[in-house]
Amino acid sequence: MTTEEHAQTPGQRLTALRELLIHRPPMARELPGFEPTQAPAEPVELFVRWLLAAMRDGVPDAQVLTLGTTGLDGTPDARIVTLRDVDPAAGEWWFWGETDSPKGRQLAADPRAALTWYWPAFGRQVRVRGAVRTGDAGAAAGTFQLLSPKSRAASLVGRQSEPLAEVAQFRSAWAAAEHELAADQGIVAAGYTQYAVRAEEVEFWQGAGDRRHVRLAYRRPAGAGEWTRGMLWP
Ligand SMILES: Cc1cc2nc3c(=O)[nH]c(=O)nc-3n(C[C@H](O)[C@H](O)[C@H](O)COP(=O)(O)O)c2cc1C
Known part of the structure; x- marks a missing residue:
């Protein structure tokens, strides 16, 4: 903090921050285009294409995502986790976590989740929503060794997320x-678990500096085999 900022009251500092944020629009840089009519029939293929592009371009931690769950009291909850696999045949996105953690308990009570990625260099967002299942314990034990x-x-x-006194x-x-x-x-740690999200909705969002963003949503209601897709108003 500079001397000048020290001299400001908290209220003035807030105003200065608000000014700074207002004059800092996101995605004010050259971004790629996205033509939904050329998109593949399956969302996994497009997701992998966008993920690999982000990784190749050096987007740090391109594989990490925000995992949204429903809290035990109904309040939404979210945290970052790491993508571990994507299964094109099943349309499943995999991450690993602990059953004995807030997210583990939340997923046991309400096995649904929302996954969100943002790759700033490309101005791209992907959202996945669907039902969550746990992988089998044998496979988890095998992966744990890796x-x-x-x-x-x-x-x-x-004891993840428990208060730590000392x-x-x-x-x-x-x-x-x-x-x-x-x-x-x-x-093998007792609570170590592999979770799969079987996508029912996958949305691809390509940002544009001029705010004419392009959105493509794939839908596959639970039980249905085929994906349908359509554009969304930005
Ligand atoms: C870059 C990054 C990657 C992470 N990857 C994982 C992960 O794969 N699995 C996990 O359980 N927590 C991961 N975490 C920690 C979680 O964000 C979170 O702190 C922890 O899982 C406890 O969340 P909970 O209290 O909601 O259960 C990661 C955090 C960061 C910042």
């Missing part, structure tokens, strides 16, 4: 997890 030792230790520590408690739980791992390389 994680780095630090990721496995983090998962073994568990950092020392975390340090000692971490040391215990590393000890467990050293003693048994095959150990």
